[in-house]
Amino acid sequence: MSDGFHPPVEQYLEAMHELEEEGTPIIQARLADRLGYRAPSVSEMIRRLRKEGYVEASGRALTLTAKGRTQAESVVRKHRLAERLLTDLIGLPWDRAHLEAGRWEHVISDEVEERLVEVLGHPTTCPHGNPIPGTAGVERSLAALADALPGQRVRLERVTEQVELDMPSLKYLNEQGFVPGVEGTVRSKAPDGTLTIDLDGSGSIAVGPALAQQLFVGPDGLELSRP
Structure with missing residues (x-):
């Protein structure tokens, strides 16, 4: 986790990255649904993210700035590497890896991340097939x-x-x-x-x-x- 970042901030950026990855327009209502938070809490966090330069708004639509995307990709990358570690090396059941990796993603340092990539054999996707940002995976038509x-x-x-x-x-x-x-x-x-x-x-x-x-x-x- 980068200095000055807290899990709730990363959680929002990660959710926005996932919605964007799925081709789903990002609006506050969808973020509230995805994260399970009440609308006022989501509105407050979005105001904070906009003020700090991680999110832009155009009407109801929200987008990640370059700064926000960099941080979002970092946490998604660590999450999906953690899923690989949990399933491939530790043997955690495939259906439980996502929830557990959500706890790990906020505490994996950049140094540990680099070692994970090597130990896991440079994976390009998580166990569920979602691409790991920053890897040279083959572009797939699905x-x-x-x-x-x-x-x-x-x-x-x-x-x-x-x-x-x-x-x-x-x-x-x-x-x-x-x-x-x-x-x-x-x-x-x-x-x-x-x-x-x-x-x-x-x-x-x-x-x-x-x-x-x-x-x-x-x-x-x-x-x-x-x-």
């Missing part, structure tokens, strides 16, 4: 699982931060074995958008439309769009 059709092959590549905050959904995916890197074939798509996917060598999983919008895949035969 599509929402919700766009898949029966008969198509899919490979789960990324679970959004929004799902990482949804412990029941994250636990369900983990228990069913549908984690990044797993491939399967879409067996059917119900009228409500629910997909049934036959996973290679590990049974099948049903994914509802809301969850499928937050899962990104590298499919065959599907027109791809950036998440």
Whole structure:
């Protein structure tokens, strides 16, 4: 954590980075929903971040300044490296890594961060497939699982931060074995958008439309769009 920074400030900048990464317009109401804070508390923090030069506002829309983006990327990077450490080396279950890494991200020094990168083998994504800022990861063309059709092959590549905050959904995916890197074939798509996917060598999983919008895949035969 940089000198003079406090976890609440970093938490807001991190949430703004995640919303931007997901292509979601940043407004105070969405920040309140993402962080679970009351509107007056969010308004007060946004005023502070604007005053200190980390956030700009245009009407209701909020954006990170260059200064704010640098700090946001730093905390996101440490968070996702901490997730890698927790899952790859310590053996913490995949669905519990996000919550625990939220405690670690604020106390990892720059020196420890550099060592983590080396020890972990220079990872480019977190265990959930989200890119680690500052790494030379391969640019991936991904599509929402919700766009898949029966008969198509899919490979789960990324679970959004929004799902990482949804412990029941994250636990369900983990228990069913549908984690990044797993491939399967879409067996059917119900009228409500629910997909049934036959996973290679590990049974099948049903994914509802809301969850499928937050899962990104590298499919065959599907027109791809950036998440």
